[in-house]
Amino acid sequence: MNITRLLKLLNDTLGTRYPLGKPELEQCLDHVLRTSQDFGQAYGILRRHWRSDFTRLLSDLAGDQKKDRLARQNALVDGYICNSEVPPRRVWDLYSNRVLPLYAINRGRDLHEIPDEVWTVSHSWVHESAHIDVSTSINGNQWPVPIPNDTTLDHVRVELLNLGAEYAWLDVLCLRQRGRPEDEEQRKEEWKLDVPTIGHVYSSSGRPCVTYFNGLGLPFNPSSQILSSTRHWLNRVWTVQEATDSWLPGGATGAACANTLHFFQHHLPRSILKKELDRVHSLAYILRCKTLPIYDEGISPELTWITLLKHMTTDSRAKVALRHAKCRPDDTSLFPSWADFMQCEQEDSDPASDDLYSSSGLYLLDDLPLRMPEPGTYFHKAVHSYGPVSIDCEHKENESGRETFKLQTAGASGNLSCYEIQDCKVSGTFLRSMKYVILELSLKTWLIVEVIGERQIKENTALEVVK
Known part of the structure; x- marks a missing residue:
């Protein structure tokens, strides 16, 4: 195909009568021919700009x-x-x-x-x-x-x-x-x-x-x-x-x-089957992630999930954590594993009835490890916090195996003086010598956390805790 033939085909297809002799047009046609001898490619690239100035x-x-x-x-x-x-x-x-x-x-x-x-x-x-x-x-x-x-x-x-x-x-x-x-x-x-x-x-x-x-x-x-x-x-x-x-x-x-x-x-409302790696990645746009992990077929779904958590919005991340606290209250981890996340979704028949709203998101402390498939470090601005408190478990179980424990502030900084929680399921061991704080994450979700130290977040001092 030469320039003359290409121009005739384009004129016939696009209904124009551009003549030869226009240098800018001939340069475009010559470039297209050198790039590809395919008329379809030439037509596709030029048709949108055909009636414009070729200069x-x-x-x-x-x-x-x-x-x-x-x-x-x-x-x-x-x-x-x-x-x-x-x-x-x-x-x-x-x-x-x-x-x-x-x-x-x-x-x-x-x-x-x-x-x-x-x-x-x-x-x-x-x-x-x-x-x-x-x-x-x-x-x-x-x-x-x-x-x-x-x-x-x-x-x-x-x-x-x-x-x-x-x-x-x-x-x-x-x-x-x-x-x-x-x-x-x-x-x-x-x-x-x-x-x-x-x-x-x-x-x-x-x-x-x-x-x-x-x-x-x-x-x-x-x-x-x-x-x-x-x-x-x-x-x-x-x-x-x-x-x-x-x-x-x-x-x-x-x-x-x-x-x-x-x-x-x-x-149409039916759920989808699992192809785990693809399923993790497909959540990204549903959760409105602004950044994304790359697609790597060599990384397991679990590691991809850990990485995706770091790319979520602060609100989405907080909701995942709150849902995990509801479904697995005895789990000390902040987030569910990928398997637990999917299992919790299947067990939770009416998620719309849950209190999953938090006025503060869950923030990633350091953006540097975004690319790494390892857990991040997060901080949360609690709606309210109480403490430090001392916790006294009564160890008096009722017929259903549930017990009572008492909370009491250890100093004047907390606005909780004495509080008794009855008919609760206590997992783990609370020690009088340890320092605890209660975090109100939402209206119905509170966490008791053990304070293990302090650290600086920008210009503020924050408590470092474990769930």
């Missing part, structure tokens, strides 16, 4: 490419993601049927802004035996794209276009997949940032999301046999962060099914 187009695109690369590099700091609102690396241009870098369609905007024209696609992944890996020019044949046996990317594209989409983010096309061995290191490097930030593209209010419940491109089928499949959209992990109010049903072009209404009334 600065190449320099602007080059500048945006550099800014995009630097922004992604700067989002990774000391082994964690310091900005959870990183936009997707690529989008699918449905008009040109090519995957393009986001900066190519984002000219003149904030590079962190996702254009409103970009829709999203959410789908379940079918079993390995039910899909085929296809090589396609849509993504420049950079990696094989897994597609269910009974559909095609062309079918998906036509349906998205008919729904009104111009651009779409679809993971199998826009997120680098496993392919050639020589590309594996690049995939792992991209996934460190791209996988944890998937939720950002779905989080924008009002952005349409086309949802394929039974698999990408497959017809909508709410039958009980399909719903029971572990591969159904409702039974997957990543779909938690892809659930949005602005969704449209994909695969709805076939005949209507009598079970459709029953499906939307009774099955």
Whole structure:
């Protein structure tokens, strides 16, 4: 293909009559031809800017490419993601049927802004035996794209276009997949940032999301046999962060099914199955984390959970701690393990009735260990504190094995003089020689903590305690 041929194709496609002889236009066409001989790529990159002044187009695109690369590099700091609102690396241009870098369609905007024209696609992944890996020019044949046996990317594209989409983010096309061995290191490097930030593209209010419940491109089928499949959209992990109010049903072009209404009334609230590492990461956008741990397939779900706790907002972190105090009052740890967190969620049938509100969040003392999969050190500004107090256990158990203990202030600083708590379950041993403080974390959740020392937090002196 030469410049003359490329210009004719673009004029015919875009309905223009640009002649040769315009230096800025010819420079753009020459650059595109040197970059790729694919007309779809040329059309995708140029069509959005075709009726603009070509004088600065190449320099602007080059500048945006550099800014995009630097922004992604700067989002990774000391082994964690310091900005959870990183936009997707690529989008699918449905008009040109090519995957393009986001900066190519984002000219003149904030590079962190996702254009409103970009829709999203959410789908379940079918079993390995039910899909085929296809090589396609849509993504420049950079990696094989897994597609269910009974559909095609062309079918998906036509349906998205008919729904009104111009651009779409679809993971199998826009997120680098496993392919050639020589590309594996690049995939792992991209996934460190791209996988944890998937939720950002779905989080924008009002952005349409086309949802394929039974698999990408497959017809909508709410039958009980399909719903029971572990591969159904409702039974997957990543779909938690892809659930949005602005969704449209994909695969709805076939005949209507009598079970459709029953499906939307009774099955959408179903819980998802576990794929532990992915499930931990999928909580990040639900909990509105501003920073994120990187995606590392070599780190266990438990260590990833410990790391995620350090990235949570102070309010979310406090709620996790309060829930743990309620579910496991005899556990001396501040937070639950990942297994205990999930078990507590299953045991707690009515979390809405809990008092999980605290007027003060739980703060991370030091941001430096964010990248490390080890527990952090936290401090809490209690609603009220009482003490120091002395604690006297009566050791008089009633028929149910519950007992009574008395609290008494050891000095004038506490506003609790003498208090008796009856019918309580006491675990551990309280010693008269130890210094205790009572922390009121919320209306119904109080903690008795042992004071083990003091430390400075900025300009203030704080008590160092253990639960």
